[in-house]
Amino acid sequence: MVLMKRYQKLKDKVMDRKEEFQKLMSYVENETEYLTAPASTRFHLCHEKGLLEHSVNVAETMLKLKSTLAPEISDESCVIVALLHDLGKAGMPGNPQYIKNEPTSKQKAYGYAANPPYRFNNELTYLSVPIRSLYLITPRFPLTEEEVQAIAYHDGQYVEENRSVASHEEKLTLLLQYADSWSCFVVEE
Template sequence: MDNTENKELFLSTFRKNVQRPGAEKLLAWMETTDFFTAPASTRFHAAYEGGLLDHSMNVYNVLISKHFDPASDDIESFTIVSLLHDLCKAGFYKTELRNRKNDRGEWEKVPVYTVDDQFPYGHGEKSVYLIERFMRLRTEEAMAIRWHMGGFDESVKGGSFALAHAFEKYPLAVKLHLSDLEATYLHENRSE
C-alpha cells in the first residue's frame, strides 16, 4: 500500500473509532508534523519514508486481530494506543548525508536518518504528553502508551518495578507492548 492510501486508512480508522473531544485538533496538529512521512527508526525497523505510519498501522492491526475482545474491550482505547503510541517520533528524525561504499566498492554519499530530538522528554511519556495537549487519555491508555517499550525503555534498565506494576494493573499496556514487538520484529523490514 502506498503512503497516501495508508495515510487515508489511518485517518479513516481513527475518525471512525475515536470520538473524543480534541481528536480532530490532534489530527490537525499531526498534519503540521512529519508523522505521516517520518521513518519509524533510523535503521532498525521501518527505517524509510512513511515507516512510522506503516508501523502505527501494523501495531493497530496486530492489537485488534490478536488482543481485542469486542465483548469486553473498548475500540476507541485500542485505536488511540496503537495509532498514537509513537507520536513522540514526529519531528524526531532528520536526514544527513554519509559516505558508504556502494556495490562496486566506491565511496558515495547516501542519505541516512539520524535522531534530532528537540524535546528530550522520554519515549512513551513524550507521546502521552503530546496527545494530552489536545485530547485527554484514560489512565489505562496513558499507561499503555507510556510503557509500550517494556524492558527496552531506558528508565527500566536500572531495575524499576513501575513497569511490572503497570503491566499487572493495566492489561492494555501488556497487549500494546506485545503488539508493538510483533509488528516491529515479525512484520516490518529491518533494513532498507
C-alpha cells in the same frame, strides 16, 4: 495510497471522542512530521512514512489481539494508543526528531545512499519517545489513565525505566506491548 486508506479506516473507529480526536490528528498531521517521519534512524521502517506505517501496523495487530484476548476493551482505546504510542518520534512542530543524512563523499562516489539514512536531531530537548508522545497529546486530547499507562510503558521490559510497572500493567498496556513487538519483529521484519 493503500497506507492512507488503512490509516483513515482506523481513525474512523474513534467515535466517542471523535471531535477531540479529529482536532488532535489535524494538529499531529499538519504541525509535526508524523505522516512522513521514519520509524527509526537505522532499524525497522527506516524510511519516509515509516512511523505512520508502523503505527498503522500496531493498531491493526492490536485490534486482532484484542478481539481474541480482551474483547471488552474498546476498539477506540486500542486505535488511539496504537496510532499515538510513538508520536514522540515525530519530534516537535517545526523540529523533527529524525533528520535525513546526506551521503558521504565516498557513498556518493559509489552511488550509495546515506548510511545510516537518518540521525537524531540534537537540537531537541531530550525526552523519551513515550514522554514526548504524552507531552504532544495531553494538552489537546483527554486520555484515560489506562491509555496514559499504555503509551508511557509500551516498550515493556525492554526499557529499564519500565521496571516499576512490571506486574501492574493494565490489559490495554499489555496488548499494546504485544502488538508493538509483533509488528516490529514479525510484520515489519
